[in-house]
Amino acid sequence: MSLTQFGPVYSGRASAVRAGEVVLSLVASGLVGMRGWAGVRRLQHPYDRSLQLGLDRLAALCVRAGSSPPVGVADLVGVWCAERPLDSWPLEFDPDAQVGGERLLIGGEPSEFCLEWAVAARDVVSEVHESALVKHIKDTAALLGRPELYAQWRLFVTEHAVLGPEEFLVAKNAVLDVPQWATWMEESYGPVTAEASAGGRVAVCGGCGQWIVPRADGRVRCRVWRCAQRHDLPEPDRVQARGARRLEPELVRFVxxxxxxxxxxxxxxxxxxxxxxxxxxxxxxxxxxxxxxxxxxxxxxxxxxxxxxxxxxxxxxxxxxxxxxxxxxxxxxxxxxxxxxxxxxxxxxxxxxxxxxxxxxxxxxxxxxxxxxxxxxxxxxxxxxxxx
The missing domain is CATH 3.40.1350 (Trna Endonuclease; Chain: A, domain 1)
Known part of the structure; x- marks a missing residue:
């Protein structure tokens, strides 16, 4: 493996911290890119490019630090990200970054810490908020002189994670004087996928109100930070999956x-x-x-x-x-x-x-x-x- 292709040579405390943050952001983005909302199911190609770039940079920094680097992407994901806290990686971080004890994967899913560093890497928040759908809603609302339409759409998708066939029809016809509204609903909600349902039903968390992907063992437990901390989390609602629509994964995460x-x-x-x-x-x-x-x-x-x-x-x-x-x-x-x-x-x-x-x-x-x-x-x- 050539070490000359990994970018600039970093020197000094500030540069070392920056190099560590770049690696962390790339790896976190790669993990999120692998999983979408459905979760990391298996290690297979093609990997997200950010993950490979993160591995390359991490390997170079490991060599400089005299440490053994991960042996490929599978080792990076399955061992380093899932089992090793970041303060054990041969990287430097600012103390205020508070990486101590943090892991990038918990139970096979990107941790909240991981998700936020993924945002940092590619400015995913801005990316999503300026996506074609959101930009179109904002532009149309401004053009019509009705900025409240954007707020109505955002309020609706926040409160409705899963819609049955009749509910979806009602939602599409909720603003009849704005024909674009029906299109916004169509683009905000997709069919319930097989992996998002179990026994013909999709689970909706009683805490955060979002749909939950069943685990590999069939258990249904919300992984959202607040829900995972609660001992009194209500049982999820079960919605008939046939014909239902669920909020698109990126809108769950970022809206x-x-x-x-x-x-x-x-x-x-x-x-x-x-x-x-x-x-x-x-x-x-x-x-x-x-x-x-x-x-x-x-x-x-x-x-x-x-x-x-x-x-x-x-x-x-x-x-x-x-x-x-x-x-x-x-x-x-x-x-x-x-x-x-x-x-x-x-x-x-x-x-x-x-x-x-x-x-x-x-x-x-x-x-x-x-x-x-x-x-x-x-x-x-x-x-x-x-x-x-």
Whole structure:
């Protein structure tokens, strides 16, 4: 194996860390590329190109470190990714990356840590959000002067993972004055595949609300982080698979799952009397809420395992003038409480690592429980809307 083809020679602490992150991102992306939503079923060619590139770079760094490299992709996936925590790999990482004890595969599936580093490698979030479908929905909504259509679509797919034949027909006809709506539904939902069902039924998680692929042994257990932590997870619902449609895998990962904490926060605020607008201005923010007393806030919800990676993703909050229907007085970046409970360094790493937060000291980073508690509760329910 030639070592001259693996890229630049890294020197210095910063370069070594960067080299380690590149390898981690490539391998994580390759694992995700192998599995889609269905899971890594078997090791077979063709492998995702990112996985091979990651192996090549890892092998070169192993040689430089005097360590034995993985013996091919099967060894990388089956042993290194599945059994060895990242802090045992001969790579350097920034302490705030918190790789200690993290594995890329757990139970044959990419871990949450792995999924987030895959996002980092190829900017999959931007890729998905600017995909043909999402871009078409945003462009059409803007052209029609109805930005709420995008919010309606996003709300619907977040709440509906599986649709029976009649439900799917109703969904397609939900917005009759916009012919494109039916096409959006067709492209958002695909037939239930054989591997996604068991005994003629597809399982829908009672926690996150998304469809679950049965394991090889036939057991059905949701692998989403929050669901995997719960001891009181409700039994999944079983939906007749014949003729049913399930949300496309990429929309599960990048739209529906992130949408759950956003929608949960919106409804908790509305229960205390706030009026909450979802995804204003075609998702410029996750929500804008007006308290019962008139105080207005703009909110972005960030549900990430890694604050180190999240810090790189935080963008500048929009500054809308007083005459704008979505103008807000105070901006908040909201992190779910359980993320902070699981990682006491979360807030520190965000504050130290995010250039966007440093440039916007007026933006307050809070947990969801604290933001909800700050909303005055006058005993009258508010509302969650998709429109202006």
């Amino acid at each position: 529906a799952l992130p949408g759950r904490p956003e929608l949960d926060l919106a409804r908790r605020l509305a229960a205390r009397g706030a009026r909450v607008v979802l995804y204003p201005k075609l998702d410029a923010l996750d929500l804008v809420a007006v308290w019962p007393g008139g105080h207005s806030i703009g909110v972005d919800v960030k549900d990430w395992h890694s604050p180190y990676l999240l810090a790189r993703r935080i963008k500048t909050f929009p500054n809308w003038g007083a005459g704008d229907p979505h103008a807000y007085r105070k901006g908040y970046l909201v992190v779910p409480r359980d993320r902070l409970r699981a990682n006491r360094s979360y807030m520190r790493i965000l504050a130290q690592r995010s250039e966007a937060l440093k440039a916007q000291p007026q933006i307050e980073v809070v947990c969801d429980d604290d933001l909800v508690a700050s909303c005055p509760d006058l005993g009258t329910a508010g509302e969650v809307v998709c429109g202006p």
